[in-house]
Amino acid sequence: xxxxxxxxxxxxxxxxxxxxxxxxxxxxxxxxxxxxxxxxxxxxxxxxxxxxxxxxxxxxxxxxxxxxxxxxxxxxxxxxxxxxxxxxxxxxxxxxxxxxxxxxxxxxxxxxxxxxxxxxxxxxxxxxxxxxxxxxxxxxxxxxxxxxxxxxxxxxxx
Ligand SMILES: NC(=O)c1ccc[n+]([C@@H]2O[C@H](COP(=O)([O-])OP(=O)(O)OC[C@H]3O[C@@H](n4cnc5c(N)ncnc54)[C@H](O)[C@@H]3O)[C@@H](O)[C@H]2O)c1
Numbered sequence: 001x002x003x004x005x006x007x008x009x010x011x012x013x014x015x016x017x018x019x020x021x022x023x024x025x026x027x028x029x030x031x032x033x034x035x036x037x038x039x040x041x042x043x044x045x046x047x048x049x050x051x052x053x054x055x056x057x058x059x060x061x062x063x064x065x066x067x068x069x070x071x072x073x074x075x076x077x078x079x080x081x082x083x084x085x086x087x088x089x090x091x092x093x094x095x096x097x098x099x100x101x102x103x104x105x106x107x108x109x110x111x112x113x114x115x116x117x118x119x120x121x122x123x124x125x126x127x128x129x130x131x132x133x134x135x136x137x138x139x140x141x142x143x144x145x146x147x148x149x150x151x152x153x154x155x156x157x158x
Contacts, residue, residue, distance in 0.1 A: 002028075003025055003028050003029065003030040003084075003085070004028065004029035004030070005029060005030070005031070006030045006031070006084040006085060007030070007031045007032075007033060007076075007080040007081075007082060007083050007084050007085070008022075008025050008030045008031070008032055008033070008083075008084060008085040008086070008087065009032075009033040009034075009035060009073075009076055009083055009085070009086045009087070010022045010025070010032060010033070010034055010035065010087045010089055011035045011036070011063045011086075011087065011088055011089050011090035012035070012036055012063070012089040012090030012091060013032070013034035013035060013036050013042065013045050013058075013089070014034075014036035014037075014038040014040075014041030014042050014044075014045060015036075015038070015041050015045070017089055018036070018045075018087070018089040018090065019041075019044075019045045019048070021087050021089060022034055022045055022048075022049055022056070023045070023048050023049060023052070026048070026049035026052040026054045026056060027052050029054060030054060030084075030085075031054050031055040031056065031080060032049050032054065032055075032056045032057075033056075033057055033059060033076040033079070033080060033083070034046055034049070034056060034057065034058045034059065035058075035059045035060075035061050035063065035072055035090070036058075036060065036061075036090070037060065037061070037062050037063075038060075039058070039060040042058035042059075042060060043058065045058075046058045055080070057076075057079055057080075059072040059075060059076060063088075063090040063121060064117075064120035064121045064124060090121060091121055091122045092117060092118060092121045092122065093118075094110070094114040094115075094117060094118050096108070096109075096110035096114065097110065098110050098115075
């Protein structure tokens with residue numbers, strides 16, 4: 001797929017799969033908007049992408065916070081003049097059994113705070129994509145078009 005000159009937003013771009021996706025698309029000539037809560041990590045990803053000759057900008061924002069996301073999206077739209085694709089990658093892991101029972105006794109529980117954090121970061125932004133209209137719906141469409149490219153980049157990250 002030709003993404004040359006397109007603008008792609010990657011959430012969770014500070015490290016891991018998000019960084020790998022950002023660098024992958026930058027290597028194919030896409031300009032990248034990089035969103036993460038970690039400003040320092042974003043700087044490193046931005047450097048990697050810029051070295052590939054594309055425009056890369058960082059946005060320190062929380063994907064689980066509506067005001068934060070809207071503010072970042074406004075800035076992205078202003079800086080790049082629009083957006084062609086979204087990779088909704090930001091996510092956290094708080095693996096735990098809801099309730100762990102040993103020999104008839106509850107030995108541990110997943111805290112409500114951990115449960116809520118996972119729902120807020122991993123699920124709520126996806127739901128917003130599905131329920132909103134306007135440019136967020138466009139993201140979802142483009143996201144589907146990018147699926148093969150995402151699979152390739154993820155294989156490289158593994
Ligand atoms: N690594 C795996 O094997 C694996 C497997 C299945 C799914 N995933 C999913 O892929 C995604 C990336 O995985 P990874 O291994 O690269 O994770 P990672 O923890 O290495 O990186 C996640 C990045 O997202 C950022 N982030 C976390 N919460 C955020 C928030 N609220 N707003 C903005 N940025 C936030 C972090 O700062 C970090 O830079 C996650 O959604 C993860 O659940 C990973």
